[in-house]
Structure formats: C-alpha cells, structure tokens
Amino acid sequence: MTKILKVAVSVPLRRLFDYVPPAGTDAADLKPGVRVEVPFGRRRKFGMLMGLADEPEVDRGRLKEASAILDSEPLLSPDDLRLLSWASRYYHHPIGEVVAAALTVLLRKGSAAEWAGERLLRPSTEDLASAEQACARAPRQAALIRLLREHPNGVPHSRLGELDWDWRSAAEGLIRKGLASWCENREADAPACHSAVSPPFTLNPDQQEAIAAVRAALGAYTAFLLEGVTGSGKTEVYLQLTQEVLARGGQIMILLPEINLTPQLQARFRSRFSVPVAIFHSGLTEAERRRSWLGMQRGEVSILLGTRSAVFMPVKSLGMIILDEEHDTSFKQQDGFRFSARDVAVMRARLLDIPVVLGSATPSLESVYNVSQGRYRHLRLPHRAGGAAQPGFRLLDIRGHRLREGLSPALIAYIAETLARGEQALLFVNRRGFAPTLTCHACGWVARCRRCDANLVVHAGDHRLRCHHCGFEQSLVGSCSGCGSEDLRPLGLGTERVEKALGEIFPGARAVRIDRDSTRRKGRLEALLNDIHEGRVDILIGTQMLAKGHHFPRVTLVGITDVDSGLYSTDFRSGERTAQLVTQVAGRAGREERMGTVVLQTRHPGHPLLHVLIREGYSGFAKACSEERRAALLPPFAYQALWRAEASDIEAPRRFLERVANLANQRTSRDLQVLGPVPAPMARRAGRQRYQLLFQSGLRNLLHGNIEALLPRISELDEAKRVRWSIDIDPIDLY
DNA sequence: AGCACGCCGACT
C-alpha cells in the first residue's frame, strides 16, 4: 500500500493534510522536510512534508495527489521539524503557520533553494569594447556586454531576470566564446573585512569565569542567565564564546531584540572573525533573507545575527544560541503566531543538547525565577569595564512644586549644572507628540478618536491630531466641537512639549528629540546619534528608543520626568518594566570616568519598590517584586493563557468568550482559574470591540491540557464564526 | 487565510 504524505499547509487550520505522492514518485524515497506543491481547494499551495503514514485520516476518496516535490534534499532537518511541532503544540497555533514562520517568503512561494549566494554573470575579459564589436552579429549578446560594462564586478542574476527577452541563450553564447562566466557571490553582505581578525580583548575575572562556565557546557544542554550590568562587557563574552563554538566547527546564532541594534554588533563580529556573518531581520530584502537562511541551513555561514524571526531558522550544526537583552518584550511576537523567541531558543537548545545563553542587565522575573528553580545557571558580571562608577539616583518629590511643562525647579537646576560643566543631559519622556490630550477649557470636551477608546494626541510640529492606536489623524482643530470655544488646551506631556520648554529655559543649549517621529526618515537616527557622540548636542529628549543599547559617554545626567505612570498601572508587569527601563536609561549615563546622576521625578516618594530599586539596584528590586508576584499567585508563579476576541459587533466577542468560559468550567478543576470575559483595556480599537478571557493555573500541564481539549470544540462554535479570535500563551501584555 | 457560492441594492 502506498504511503500517505502528511503535509503542513499555511492555513489557520490546526491539522495536517493527507496527500497521495505525485505519480512516479516513490514515497519511500521521500524525507520529511521537503516542500510539496499540492492542490488545495481551488488553489495550489506549497506545503511542507512533515511525515509519512500508512493510512490517511480521511476517506481515501477525498485524497488528492500532490503535484510536485520541490526539494531533492530536506530544507528542514528532523531537529527543525521537532522544534516546529513542539512550538505548534505549545502555542496551540496551526502547524502550517508555524512552519511558514520558519521559512522566508520566497521559499514559501516555492522559490528554488539551490544557491546561497546570488549568481553573477561576470565578464572574463577587460576589453569589453572589442568584445562588443566581436558580437556585432549577435545583438542580444552585444546588449548583454553593454550591461556587463555597467557592472564590471558582475551582473546579479536578479538584474538579468528583469530583462524581458531571452538573456539565457545570449549569456550561454558569451560563455561559449569565453567572454563571460558565472560566479557565485556568497558573501554579498560581507565584503572587505574578512582578513582583519582583531585580537580578543583581555578579560576581567568575571568575564573569564562566565566564559569558562559556558565553555565547560559545550556539547550539552545548559541554559545560562548572564546578568551583566550595562558596560560590564557582555559583548566581549559573546565574541569569545563565538570563538569557542567556531573552534569546534559549530555555527552560532545570536538573537537581538531590535534591528537598529544589529549594525554596531555586526561590525564588531565582522572585524573579529574571518568567517562570513549572516544577518536576518525584517529590514532585509526577500532575496537577502533567503541568502542568509540558506547560508545557515547549509552550514556555509558560521555566525548569524538576527531578531526573533531567526529563532526557527534551520542551522546545519548549531553549537550555541545567545539571546541578548532577554527581558526585552520585542522577543514576543504580538500578533498571529504569538511565540516568545526567548522560550523557543531555550527549547531549541534543549532539543539539540547545546548551551543557550540569555543575557541582560535587567533580567525578566521569569528568568530570575528559573534561576531560583535551578533550571538556569546564573552568571554575573557585576562590574563595569574600566572601573566606571555606577550612577547615583536622586528621588525628586514633586508634590506641591510648581512644574514648568512637567519639569521641577530642582530638575531644571540639575540640567543647568550639567550644561555648565559642558556635559550632556538626557530627559526621558514616555510619550511622543506634544501632549497626549487636547481639551476645551470652557466645557471640558476632549478630542477622542472615533474608532478607538483613546484620546487624540496633539502633534504641534505639523499641527495635527493623531490616534497612536489606529493611525487616524486630522488637522489640529481651532475650536471646540462641543461648545465652539476657541480656548483649547493641550493637556499632559509629550517629547515635543518638553523639547520646546527646554528650548525656552535654555535658549543657548542645543536640544534634540529622539522618538519615532523625529527618526522616521531613513538615516535620521544615525545622524542624530552621530551629532550626540560628536558633542554637537547638549540635551537629549526621547522615548524608550533612548534606553535601548545606545551608548552616550558624554551624558552625565539622566532625568525621568514621570516614573509614577509606570508604577501605578493595571498591568501587573508595569513595575518590572519601569524598573528595567529606569536601570537601562541609567546605564546610558556616566560612562567612562565621569560619574552619572539619575533623577526620578515622583509624587510617590514612599513607593517601596522604587526605594528598593534605588537602594539595592535591579536585583534587589527583582527579589522584592518576585515576592509580590508569589503572594498574588501571578507569573512566574502561575501560568497564563489569554483568549482574545474582536468583532465590529459589540456583543459577539463577549458571547463567544462566555461560551469558551462555560466549556472550560464544565471541565471543572479547582486548579484552573477562568477569569472573565472582560472588555480589553482598550475595548474599542480601530472600530472593533475587543474582549478577553484569562486562563490561569499553577500547573502548566493542566493549563495546556485544558486548552488542547477545548480547541476542537471552540472551532465548531457558531459564535466563533462571528469573531476574530486567538489564544496567547504566556501573554506579556494583557491587552 | 483565501476563494467561491449565494442572495439583495443602484447602475449601463
């Protein structure tokens, strides 16, 4: 009896599809991990062969024949497939979409997986002018030669593909005449610096100890939490660990939270190692992504720097995974397939039996908990390299003080002193725009978004009102739409407003604003950072962007205008986030020999966690905050899964989630809490009503078992058809 | 998710 192909197709259905092998193909020759072209409904799709079976799960009469096998060798190894199956089960996400997340768009669309580098047609002679004459009777060959003259280093295959005539025959003609040849450009991303291998830096004892511990674990699974204060030399540890992995003939994957962090690190890796370094993030073109992907898959590239989407990339002989800034929430995909690249990385290391290193100056409470449970090994780098001092904290009680655009007289004085010393000050403001609200002083009307439960944000720069949640915008109105009064006032603080105020208070100072608005244009952020480093800036005003990874050696004062907004919030994780943010922003100050000061404006100077953070630093905070979580039975002491539903109909999401809650309660277990449904924190967004339902349990298996049992019944519900719903395992934003 | 089938309003 012929074998049945079990194929993952990229559709939101939680199952595999059975096919008969294409005519003339013996299923016995097929290995899982090859792509299969299949008829699917009325369409053709590309799927992934996940396995072979003796019997189909549907009637034989319903089976169709697969149309083609795309790959002679598997694109994904059994290890890769095991990881994807685990992720599909753990995140309760359709297998086809999970597999799609491991491929690039071109590979998903059936593109060939033949060469990692782009093929180039390169001239074989210097004298192209006479070569063109020699081809006078072959106009197409002559045309190709003119193209070769424009690209003396070779015409990329993709460029040839843009020609609307038969360039292949012409190229073959040129090759026969010895005028051109094909070559493979495997290192298009990595020119020049391959030969320059800079020597490693000398390590301090902490770094030596950390490296020795990880080195000893090579070849087997261990998860490490590398807790290193800002400036403690984590990157050097990563570089030397990379060296260790390469020396053993392995490949290494280094995952980072943001694209804008990669260039500096990329430069450091490229100047240190003589092997190709591949990059993988959403800013690359599809051809570049495929090149990096195939380079790692075939083992031709040894080092990968990538963002969360790279965690599923196949790697021929992966020796170690490093994930830097492990606390960063951008490792969690927030839509569609909601995986955590950090947790997937740990599971991948476990399945492959290799070490994984999670680095951070401010580890997540989840990772701190895993250390306390003995699941992760703790490595510490508590000292700043070069002996730079840790910044000093000052709590500024702003109660009863007259503020000028959110700035207290004391903070203004601190800034003045800093400027007088010729040093830079950094102001952290957690909202972009001029003011988060526009209100009518006469009647109290507030500018609201018509599609969301949110206020419109005033942008003074271009005189517009914007909704930061759905993208709605309109020009700044001149009068109240309620009472007609023209006394409209911006309420609250945004980066633009603080920038304007500082310009008035310090007219001679050069202030720059760094937020999504001021850095939207390509290259703008780099230009601003360059100005800052060259000392052409006195005051920096910015959002979270300033807290991430950038080094500002000239900054000696950091001001946080409003810590309270992060301390008092409905989200139980906001305290942890605020402490991470404060510590990270503080880490930007007082590099090298200059001592930094961090000033926190607050109306709650007695807040216990704030005090712990200042007195004992982040690890003291983490301990205290963990105790609160333990007492409240919140993560990491409980496991959560969040059901979300949205629809334009007001009732549908609530009715659907009530059905889910009922089904869950039928399976009663005291160990599973079903909380809700409740309206999402912003119940209406982009014109859709949003509800959520939280499952929580101290027992992970029980939580997952319940979800698994529920899912088939939920898919069949009539209510499910009227909403868009999803499930988020280990949610980090309860929104 | 796509894509088609299917039944009700304003247009050549």
Add this chain to the structure above:
DNA sequence: GTCGGCGTGCTC
C-alpha cells in the same frame, strides 16, 4: 435586466 456588496462554508 447585471455588477457587486459581504455573510457562510470549505480546504486532504
């Protein structure tokens, strides 16, 4: 009379 609105049903 038809083009097209998006409800609902299916994909081995």
